[in-house]
Amino acid sequence: MRPTVHDIAAAAGVSLATVDRVLNRRPGVRHVTREKVETAIRQLGYIRDVAAANLAKGRTYPLVFILPASDNSFMHGLNGEIRQAILRSAAERTDIRTIEVPAFDPAALVAMLEELSREKPCGVAMVATDAPEVCATVDKLVHAGFPIVTLVSDLTGSLRHHYAGVDNIAAGRTAARLLGRFLRPRKGEIAVLAGSMLVRDHRERLEGFTAVMAEEFPDLAILPVLEGRDDPEIAHMLVADALARNAGIVGVYSLGAGNRGLIRALKEKAVDRTLTVIAHELTTHTRAALIDNTIDAILNQDAGHEVRSAIRVLKAKADGLPVIDAQERIRLDIFLKDNLP
Amino acid sequence: MRPTVHDIAAAAGVSLATVDRVLNRRPGVRHVTREKVETAIRQLGYIRDVAAANLAKGRTYPLVFILPASDNSFMHGLNGEIRQAILRSAAERTDIRTIEVPAFDPAALVAMLEELSREKPCGVAMVATDAPEVCATVDKLVHAGFPIVTLVSDLTGSLRHHYAGVDNIAAGRTAARLLGRFLRPRKGEIAVLAGSMLVRDHRERLEGFTAVMAEEFPDLAILPVLEGRDDPEIAHMLVADALARNAGIVGVYSLGAGNRGLIRALKEKAVDRTLTVIAHELTTHTRAALIDNTIDAILNQDAGHEVRSAIRVLKAKADGLPVIDAQERIRLDIFLKDNLP
């Protein structure tokens, strides 16, 4: 049988109350006594029963998700996954709230974080906007004891406890290798459609993509990046225009959202050409396009996994428990038409 | 605040004892009274606090993992992951045991299942050997109320509650498309190295592979399957021999274990040739081969995820709780050298 607090008390020759004081870091225990108790804990291999403790404490985990107010499929999906998590919150003792802040607006994000720090959530998950002031605020909150995880987009250099998202540089590199290998031995030009170069994840994908393209596929030239602002209409216009004026395009890498517009442009302008296309994020549109061969591969991050992972990590951090790193690693999904879920 | 059994009792106008009898399906409650209680439960949205219930019951989850006694990297890895899970068992109230049975031996597996059914584990996870008698035994146990999940290799047509493994047909199809696209427009022959055609997962991978090859890449011919029995030595011999006598081989698909031998053969015999190689299972050997370009892509199933998923599902089934399907779906990982973990 697992040892309990009673066993510790008996083994250390102290009372239950003293064990409790040691376990919960309450004052009023002499140093030597504390050591006696800690020795007993180690010797018996005592592990606190978190379920019983939470029951006794009546603990709940008030968590906050901060999301950008962007209107694209991915963010909608993310929101949906959070709503699913809220439905499970009764069973998981969580109390989840989402807050929207203007996208790409560091000041608004900082203000929201400051405001949140006054009420005391036991954890914050945020889609980070990459700016020094955000970083500074996050560091401040972490020092003050708030568990914070970044979601989808990281805040490198900050002290956030965890990042629940994919490695975007690796994603870009993978896209490049897939596209390069699929196209070989053809020569030609590659169109890249991004949302905005102001967003860290897009910048990182592009960085990884261009690096591998340059190293390994010199026969393929990357055209200037088209910034579609994650908007289907703009994406459509930009891609249609690029295809119309440049007959040398053999491949397309879409590293942001707004793929609906991309797909429309491909179907209008590229019927007779054999373009190889790689896009990010599995949505109903990209899925259909993958199946009808308009798109050749989709790179995806599973929003559901990201949300569940963020919650698990925040709860663990709040309780001071370890996390299983391998479990919390968000993998880059590569979908061909054959392995769609 | 969440409603408790007390609230239910008050709302239904009955005593705590009666609510308890309803909740735990104990006898001694008239039909009308039972309905009153169930209505109250629904109206208040009562959800049983599983943590408190488990505490009161002193519940633990005795789980059994049945594994084939095969000596390959993948099974070693799987075993390691189970050991990791055993280390966590104190915190998760599990009591996990592994049992080895001779590989590919339906009779032994059936005997073990029969034996297990006498002691009463609250769940069984098994790497299934695909045979009618195994299927029948599993169905019998499921009917008797044992939660059973298959691990890595499924038992289609059986009543097992869940399969914690990848879709192997999809895996084979994906391998074919990757290989086909990487090789295009070359023509030539494809060598396929399998473990044994007696194992369902290998058969399924081959089935998916040949299907897509035939449909989409008619310029690539599949050579007769080499059965390496998941043994590095045999694999080495078979592949070395095939490469030596057939200069038309342009690609290799290794769908089983024993990749150490394959890699050695490739390095010896194919230095001057540009072979495209796709293999299954990420191990130290395949990882190194991917990095040094001996292998072009690795398809993988994450044993850690499979084990953790099996445990979650078994616990949920034992408690009659729902599982999050999307969370428990084991994905096919595709690794290029750029997205290695």
Next chain:
DNA sequence: GATTTTTTGATTTACGTACATCAGAATTGG
């Protein structure tokens, strides 16, 4: 040595559920 302060012990209640017991009520059969 008396007083104050700090440390410790003993005890109790609580969290939400499970489970057992026993008495009393309602229902059924004769």
Next chain:
DNA sequence: CCAATTCTGATGTACGTAAATCAAAAAATC
């Protein structure tokens, strides 16, 4: 209507921990 049976209520204990209270002991201060 009485007896036998089937329900239901009331109550208590338990699970492992948290947290509070108050008394007692030990240590530190003067």
